[in-house]
Amino acid sequence: MEPITLCGLVIVIFGLWVEFEPAVIAVVRKICKSRFFTESISNSTVQKPAYVMRVPISFH
DSSP: HHHHHHHHHHHHHHHHHHHHHHHHHHHHHHHHSHHHHHHHHTTTTOOOOOOOOOSSSSSO
């Protein structure tokens, strides 16, 4: 693409972000606070520590 086209594209994307940022943030907050999302995060299994047996240094 030509540099002028890329500059125009960056300006358009920035303008769209500025215009729709509050709506996007509101949707993300609503999803993060939803019951389904919080249940799926809280039901994750807790990892148990792995116990490693020591290997003897010398085999007598």
